Amino acid sequence: MSYSDNVRGIYQQQLNGIKEAGLFKQERYIHSPQTADIEVEFPTGASLKKVINMCANNYLGLSSHPEVIKAAHEGLDNRGYGMSSVRFICGTQDIHLQLEAQVTEFLGTEDTILFPSCMDANAGVFEAILTKDDVMIADRLVHASIIDGMRLCSAMQDSFKHSNMKHLEEKLQLHSDKRVKIVITDGVFSMDGDTAKLDEIAALCEKYDAMIFVDDSHASGFIGKTGRGTHEKCGVVGKIDVITTTFGKALGGASGGCVSGRRELVEMCRQKARPYLFSNTIAPVVVSGVVKVLEILSQSTERRDKLEQNTEYWRKGLTEAGFILKAGDTPIVPVMLFNAKLSQDISKDLYQEGVYAIGFFFPVVPQGQARIRTQISAGHEKHHLDKALDAFVKVGKKHDILGKTKQEIIEMSGA
Numbered sequence: 213m214s215y216s217d218n219v220r221g222i223y224q225q226q227l228n229g230i231k232e233a234g235l236f237k238q239e240r241y242i243h244s245p246q247t248a249d250i251e252v253e254f255p256t257g258a259s260l261k262k263v264i265n266m267c268a269n270n271y272l273g274l275s276s277h278p279e280v281i282k283a284a285h286e287g288l289d290n291r292g293y294g295m296s297s298v299r300f301i302c303g304t305q306d307i308h309l310q311l312e313a314q315v316t317e318f319l320g321t322e323d324t325i326l327f328p329s330c331m332d333a334n335a336g337v338f339e340a341i342l343t344k345d346d347v348m349i350a351d352r353l354v355h356a357s358i359i360d361g362m363r364l365c366s367a368m369q370d371s372f373k374h375s376n377m378k379h380l381e382e383k384l385q386l387h388s389d390k391r392v393k394i395v396i397t398d399g400v401f402s403m404d405g406d407t408a409k410l411d412e413i414a415a416l417c418e419k420y421d422a423m424i425f426v427d428d429s430h431a432s433g434f435i436g437k438t439g440r441g442t443h444e445k446c447g448v449v450g451k452i453d454v455i456t457t458t459f460g461k462a463l464g465g466a467s468g469g470c471v472s473g474r475r476e477l478v479e480m481c482r483q484k485a486r487p488y489l490f491s492n493t494i495a496p497v498v499v500s501g502v503v504k505v506l507e508i509l510s511q512s513t514e515r516r517d518k519l520e521q522n523t524e525y526w527r528k529g530l531t532e533a534g535f536i537l538k539a540g541d542t543p544i545v546p547v548m549l550f551n552a553k554l555s556q557d558i559s560k561d562l563y564q565e566g567v568y569a570i571g572f573f574f575p576v577v578p579q580g581q582a583r584i585r586t587q588i589s590a591g592h593e594k595h596h597l598d599k600a601l602d603a604f605v606k607v608g609k610k611h612d613i614l615g616k617t618k619q620e621i622i623e624m625s626g627a
């Protein structure tokens with residue numbers, strides 16, 4: 213079949229449907245490195261505007277850190293641009309092993325295997341370690357990449373209500389006959405910024421003889437006293453059987469991910485995980501950058517401490533101004549607006565005021581839970597946060613939502 217007018221029409225119709233539903237994703241073009249101040253072209257063709265970035269996953273401000281860039285340059289000079297191979301043929305350099313050892317040390321696990329991305333880690337890990345005799349019990353709000361990884365695995369799938377320990381316990385009892393049981397959760401959930409109850413989950417897993425899997429992509433590098441992640445915050449370092457995480461967020465923000473955990477499970481991934489076996493090795497430039505990131509983070513907690521202080525300052529400022537926030541203590545700070553259109557209007561107005569923050573609404577978040585998700589970075593200085601707060605207050609006043617209750621905002625915005 214050729215790409216006939218008829219076939220083209222099928223896709224044009226679907227794309228129009230997405231637009232009419234208001235779900236068309238329009239990208240904004242950034243003409244500068246990823247830092248607190250960025251230069252953005254929006255709408256397409258408009259002249260560049262300098263804005264404060266309040267929605268990057270650049271939690272530690274390391275995405276364009278001079279030392280990381282220097283290390284990446286050295287990696288490029290010393291180990292070349294690309295490896296043109298997967299790991300097990302001729303794609304493993306000494307620096308890949310160095311990085312794997314460093315991640316193991318940083319996370320307090322037994323061993324680590326690198327993947328091209330955390331999406332790939334999640335896509336490969338379950339199939340590599342589980343069979344049809346096993347069961348996967350996942351929190352209902354886990355990341356899309358985990359859901360995809362579970363789909364690729366023949367083990368039975370089940371779920372428990374978000375962070376509901378009673379429900380999890382019922383499911384563990386229900387599946388007591390399975391060969392291997394694994395409980396699956398995100399460490400920090402990306403839309404609400406809440407933290408998994410890993411201490412309670414670990415206790416249940418011990419009681420019912422189950423393994424624990426944590427995706428710590430929104431935590432590695434900054435959650436916990438020394439930034440090791442959610443397991444550190446919850447006091448269960450060494451008790452998590454599988455941790456997956458990304459290098460594409462706090463840990464330099466380029467790309468790459470890993471599976472870190474029990475020695476045998478990591479080795480099973482090396483032998484069997486398809487994204488590891490059939491996709492290219494991480495480029496030396498990126499490996500060298502992440503090696504430097506972990507070196508910086510192992511020497512001092514200065515950056516995660518600053519992030520914590522920035523987050524407190526930001527949450528306090530928005531709360532005192534009269535915004536409704538999702539409660540929590542992570543640098544993911546959702547400003548609740550409930551109404552989808554209101555979230556889009558406020559995002560546009562903020563942009564005019566020099567603040568880049570994106571509105572999320574259904575189906576990314578539940579119906580009636582539209583919000584602007586702000587994300588704080590150690591790369592933000594106080595003047596950034598103050599300027600962004602001023603912009604939020606100005607726009608909040610314009611829409612008359614400051615100090616209003618959820619019900620009042622919903623009624624006003626005609627939801």
Ligand SMILES: *Cc1c(COP(=O)(O)O)cnc(C)c1O
Nearest residue numbers: 329330331355427429458460469
């Ligand atoms: C971002 C994210 C991923 C994907 O990471 P990549 O390395 O970009 O593929 C996976 N899991 C969670 C929880 C994430 O937030």
